[in-house]
Amino acid sequence: MLVGPSGSGKSTWAAQHYRQQEVVSSDALRAVVGSGESDLDASADAFALLHQIVAGRARRGLTVVVDTLGLDPDLRDRLREQGRLAGLPCVAVLFETPEPVSRQRNAVRDRPVPARVLGQQHAAFALAREAVAGEGWDEVRHVVDSAAPTQERGLAAAPSPSPAAPSERGRPRxxxxxxxxxxRFPWGADPAGWLRSVAIAADHHGFAGIALMDHLIQIPQVDRAWEPIPEPWVTLGLLAGLDTDLRLGTLVSPVTFRAPGIIAKTVATLDVLSGGRAFVGLGAGWWEREHRAFGLPFPPATERLDQLETCIETLHALWDKGTKAYAGSRVTLPETTAYPRPVGRPQVIVGGSGERRTLRIAAALADACNLPSDEDALSRKLAVLRAHCAAVGRDPSQVAVTVLDLPVVGTDRDDTWRRVERLRGRTAAAVFARRHHAGEAPAHRERYRRLADEFGVSTVFVGLPDLDGPDDVARLAPVLGLS
Incomplete structure (x- = not known):
């Protein structure tokens, strides 16, 4: 809800910060139902339409910016209650524009507001400023505008990122x-060329690595079943041959697909070929369909979690020094002759957030644990992970925290919402936008920094739902904060 006299800069500010579809202007609606924006005889019809639009957008959980004078307390109450009923946060934005400035702006309008009326509006604004503080808004913000371009305290739009430098490779992140x-792999007639172009773009723009999903059939959350999804370790071998600094691995490999020793051999080989850049995400597997389709057993969850423990213990045994026999809690090997050894010690990431068993396995055996990027869910899972660390006698700092994020990233608000509409399917737009944190790069960059600062997240795995090629990697690049 924008509150301020005529000429205070409300419409200009709204146009700078929001999409045209998100702003509901009483003046613009007078032009729709009357002869023009100054047709006061059309006010009743304009406000009836305004309330209908506000109610419709609010029901769908969509942002709505009400651009009226906002000086009538009854109107503020009614609109605030519409937002409350829809469960939306309600924010009042007060425009603290000096009266001489608004009078100067008013004087150059085609149809200026009479001087006496404008004076009355400023007097009413002084009363509104005092009243709004006690009206129950979730937030009250103030925009200070003294004739220069609008600057807001606490709600300013983030600056547009500058063009990327020739290469961000090697710069500190x-x-x-x-x-x-x-x-997803829309690679057309040149699969290897497409993969190389995406990897080279990621390295050029400063990404820390590339992770591939490990599935036998494309999952419905990403694309149609008949779209390609390559075997990840063969694909990562191709990428290891490129001149990049990218870390390479999976997020995540089901332990039901390959014997533990084969996973150990595969990851060690990739680590050697890439000069120590391999990692492996491991999980218990979840999709029965792909197991059945490829003739693989799909045991109950308890057995699959047993396999996860066995696999990690096997990796540790076969990556250790020497060739001696190994006898552990779940694994007994007559010898550990496994060459080549990894260059270093590839990071083992447990994917999954089951609180009783999966997080306990991560606490006891893993180098890292991959958790949801939603902050409320992340906070809960971290508390459980730390409790498991305490129970098994391990310092929580020894288990790195990573998250998987599937954001919608646009170049501006219009582009963001075009992407939401294209991707959302039958999901309500507002729900889809919240679920995927739809926004521009600066907002995602701040969110990732908050995940690091407040939750200790060391790595964010970012999967664009609309990644088509290297241009999309460049669109995502400003999230890294290097450009």
Whole structure:
């Protein structure tokens, strides 16, 4: 709800900060139902339409910016209650524009507001300023405008990112590492060329690595079943041959697909070929369909979690020094002759957030645990993970925290919402936008820094739901904060 006299800059500010479809202007609606914006005889019809639009958008959970004078307390109450009924946060934005400035602006309008009326509006604004503080808004913000371009205290739009430097490779990254997760492969007639172009773009723009999903059939959350999804370790071998600094691995590999020793051999080989850049995400597997389709057993969850423990213990045994026999809690090996050894010690990331068993396995055996990026869910899961660390006698700092994020990233608000509409399917637009944190790069960059600062997240795996090629990698690049 914008509150301020005529000429205070409300409409200009709204146009700078919001999409045209998100702003509901009483003046504009007078032009729709009357002869023009100054047709006061059309006010009743204009406000009836305004309330209908506000109610419709609010029901769908969509942002709505009400651009009226906002000086009538009854109107503020009614609109605030519409937002409350829809469960939306309600914010009043007060425009603290000096009266001489608004009079100067008013004087150059085609149809200026009479001087006496404008004076009355400023007097009413002084009363509104006092009243709004006690009206129950979730937030009250103030915009200070003294004739220069609008600057707002606490709600200013983030500046547009500057063009990327020739290469961000090797530059220190503020905030957490950001690894590009590639989950769809619209590679056309040149699969290897498409993969190379995406990887080279990711390295050029400063991404820390590339992660691939490990599935046998494309999952419905990403694309249609008949779209390609390559075997990840073969694909990562191709990427290891490129001149990049990218870390390479999976997020995540089901332990039901390959024997533990084969996973150990595969990851060690990739680590050697890439010069120590391999990591492996491991999980218990979840999709029965792909197991049945490829003739693989799909045991109950308890057995699959047993396999997860066995697999991690096997990796540790086969990556250790020497060839001696190994006898552990779940694994007994007559020898550990496994060459080549990894260059270093590839990071083992447990994917999954089951609180009783999965997080306990991560606490006891893993180098990292991949959790949801939603802050409320992340906070809950971290508390459980730390409790498991305490129970098994392990310092929580020894288990790095990573998250998987599937954001919608637009170049501006209009582009963001075009992407939401294209991607959302039958999901309500506002629900889809919230679920995928739809917004522009600066907002995502701040969110990732907050995940690092407040939750200790070391790596964000970012999977764009509309990744088509290297241009989309460039669109995502400003999230890293390097440009």
């Amino acid at each position: 503020p905030g957490p590492d950001v690894v590009l997760q590639v989950s």
